[in-house]
Amino acid sequence: MITQHPDRDQIRLENVLSALGNPMRLQVVRVLAAEGERACGGLLPEMSRSTLTHHWRVLRDSGVIWQRPSGRENLLSLRREDLDARFPGLLDALLAAAEANAATEKSDSAS
Amino acid sequence: MITQHPDRDQIRLENVLSALGNPMRLQVVRVLAAEGERACGGLLPEMSRSTLTHHWRVLRDSGVIWQRPSGRENLLSLRREDLDARFPGLLDALLAAAEANAATEKSDSAS
């Protein structure tokens, strides 16, 4: 039954930050930001189904994503409007930071 | 001996976000941003010393603050320059978001 998405006004910064503090979830958010709505599967394919469900729940409960069923799939999308309204500029700064972060991550592993 | 502060280039976004995902630490960062360098004590006075030390360590290891001894005190300060260089705009967006967040927190508890 898709646990409750929080209202825009109920989105708490602590929850958003700890949700995005996990590299898996941060990566998911980057993909959603770049490519729009996407099905659950296909992101993070090397994890077990139940682990994925856990991560969707964290992102959903913290107010970062919408999750809506469509047939036998679940579609995920960023709550960009709500996040922008609640915390102006934060999402863009986070996405830019994630990009910078990923760049050094790549060069780190190459060194 | 003050565990190692990470170099600017070694600051990882995941660590910063999960450090700031804790309300106590987020509050500390807000105070440091507003008031500059401050002694350890006086922030979060209702926690035990050892708990505070734990939080300073998390903030320090994630690259969010500098910690330097001065006499028998330890002074904390935001690593604003490093954070701005590494993740431009992120810190300001986070501080603004923290402000918005604290505003609703207050009205929540008042309701």
Next chain:
DNA sequence: TGGATTGTTCGACCGTACTCGTAGGGTCGC
């Protein structure tokens, strides 16, 4: 209808995070 596909739920395990009390090590002022 029946099988394949997709997600969720549940219980479990393990590691990490948060908290505290106690003990120890510097530093300041008398």
Next chain:
DNA sequence: GCGACCCTACGAGTACGGTCGAACAATCCA
């Protein structure tokens, strides 16, 4: 030197987070 002060280090307890497998529910397609 000595006590008071500030913080750190360590150990312990509790809670939470991330991961998995197995079982279940819903949907699609042949």
